[in-house]
Amino acid sequence: MSQPFPIASDLNATWSFVQPGLEFILGSQGDQGVTSKMYMNCYTAIYNYCINKSRHGSSAGSTLGGSHSSNSSNNSYSLAGAEIYNKLDQYLVRFIGGLHKEEGESFLEFYVRKWTRFTIGAGYMNNVFDYMNRYWVQKERSDGRRDVFDVNTLSLLKWKTHLFNENAELLIEEVLAQIERQRNNEIVDSSLISTAIKSLVFLGIDVQDLKKPNLVVYIKHFENVFLERTAEYYQKESSQFLAEHNVVDYMKKCEARLAEEVSRSNNYLEDHTKRFLLDTLNKVLIEEHAQGMYDSFLELLEQYQIGHIQRMYKLLSRVPHTLQPLADGLERYIKEEAVKEIERITAATEAANPTGTVSGAAAGRKATGVSPKLYIHTLLTVYYKFNDVVTSAFSRDPLFIKALDNACRHFINKNPVATPTPKSACKTPDLLARYSDAFLKATSKESDTADMSTDNLMIIFKFVEDKDSFEEHYRRLLAKRLINSNTKSDELEESIIQRLQEENSLEYTSKMTKMFQDMKSSDDLKNSVRDELATNNSIEPVKDFTPLILAHSMWPFKFSEDYDLKLAPELESSFNKLEEIYHRKHNGRQLQWLWNHGKSEVKANLSRKGKPPFLFTVSNVQLMILLAFNKKNTYTFDELLEIVGVAKHTLESHLLPFTKYKLIDAPGPGQTKYTIVEEYKSKKLKVNFVSSIKTEVKQEEDDTNKEIDETRRNYLSACIVRIMKTRKQMKHNELVNDVATQALSRFRAKILDIKRVIDYLIEREYLRRVENDTYEYLA
Structure with a gap:
């Protein structure tokens, strides 16, 4: 391009001057690119033509030497570019139509090679026509022309119309074939796949809004077909693999395949497709074979195969349901x-x-x-x-x-x-x-x-x-x-x-907390009794006397007439003093002794001479029996019964450990007297007789169950009254459901128990039945 610049007003001369440069820019001369001088000459020629035509747009046919008045000149100024734009349009159609494959070249290779060179050239060509783009094209589009585009966009549209559209099916088939070969672990040129797919994105041009991203070409021609082929491929592969391998091997294969597809998608797929690809893979590889995993799950649990179970969980978690x-x-x-x-x-x-x-x-x-x-x-x-x-x-x-x-x-x-x-x-x-x-x-x-x-x-x-x-x-x-x-x-x-x-809840442990408070209060009372007994020389105190004053409603103990114990004279003064001090502090309160609870330690001088005395741990009943033997060594059963005062069966159960461990000689055949031994032959100095007492376990269980039932009835009653007081009227089923729900924090209430409590409250006139199986609260 060494010839002089053409006349600025001559379209054909200008195009003849520019076209050889465009050939170099678009790569029709092979790898030989355009020189900077050639590039600047093309740019200048197009610039001169557009400037000249813009200044003399209204008299485009006049000669360069023609004269106009200044007023005529001002009125005739307009933007030019339509003629050169049409020339470029026709040239691009001819250029693209003249592209051909080389011998032995696949269409995909041809397409990628030419696309790569064409898009580079289109970018440079867009700069060559920069003046036309910035003025004429912009003006036309702002006036509503949607068939006019900047040179780069025009180039892509011509490529789409005259090369891609005519060969789209062939191109996509070859791309998908390459992807399948890659999945089959064959070596392929992934850059060919990537470039071809990315070209579909560039070709998705919205002529109404050039700045708006548009994937219509990509989705229509590639994405939909790609997802279908992917599903078909992995359906076939997964079914065949499972027929020949176990579930654990299949899960490992799944992990590998998913990782491969994620890597592949990062290389050449648009983000729009990645989500659908994962959904497809998850459905084909995981969801459709989930039952097989379920069937192997129990076996893996039995074998405690934590790693394989974790693998199964991670796969299935990709399909949450x-x-x-x-x-x-x-x-x-x-x-x-x-x-x-x-x-x-x-x-x-x-x-x-x-x-x-x-x-x-x-x-x-x-x-x-x-x-x-x-x-x-x-x-x-x-x-x-x-x-x-x-x-x-x-x-x-x-x-x-x-x-x-x-x-x-x-x-x-x-x-x-x-x-x-x-x-x-x-x-x-x-x-x-x-x-x-x-x-x-x-x-x-x-x-x-x-x-x-x-x-x-x-x-x-x-x-x-x-x-x-x-x-x-x-x-x-x-x-x-x-x-x-x-x-x-x-x-x-x-x-x-x-x-x-x-x-x-706080209420749940309230009784237990009060029990500890009672123990601390009892310590204070014990100290008061000890101090007063210490200052009263007329009373001989019991050593280490520890009375426990327990609130009747908080402790799970009840007075039993079977334990109506007669206090031994040796203990009366201390117990009387305790009651005196307690009533002085708490006037009007009643004390009721629970002799069936508590224990005592007794020093027994029944050992050989020179050896320390025994230390017996005994119940309160046993204590009264032993204190009686301080007065004489032998008693009949009836005499002991009169002295101790408890029920006959209670005395028998507390006597049994003494006779069993030979502290007291049991009556022989035809005899009725109990005699304490002169010398006790236990090898242990500390002997616990309490642990051997035969207790009424069944009675204790019955008492506990009775207490639980009563507490539950009271709780259900309180729930019903509380609910009805708020709601005033309720259907039977609604009331039962609400009560059962509230009770769950403490126990699982039976429907029959709730019904019984409702009947009880109706009898007590807290509720009444009205029509339609409804209850009404009575204030």
């Missing part, structure tokens, strides 16, 4: 495993104790003979095992935490030990309370409590449905520990009560 059946399967499996574990320990216990009898050392075991510790630790073993599964394999997904909680709630409250018959109450609260008692007793062996903890107690408590039953059993055992000074640690006791309160 497929997780629910997995969680349901986990819940069923936990329930089944718990039953197996409990049946195992039950069978082992029965084998060890075939007669079904319960020894004194195993007091607190139920009919099954399973000890509370073994039972609770079996439940904990199941919980901890599957809690680890939920944590490690399922990343503590709330869905699987819920499944674990549901399963635990089921097997803790309904299992062969807890509910041996459909009509019996759940025994887990009782066994948990006894487990706690063994943990908190000061007399428990350290080796027996080494693996027991507050956390263990609270884990099981969280799942216990009848929390009111646990509270009653726990409170009764706590009361015994307190009055017998048998607590391991007051701080530990109070910390557990605090944990129970946090888990439930």
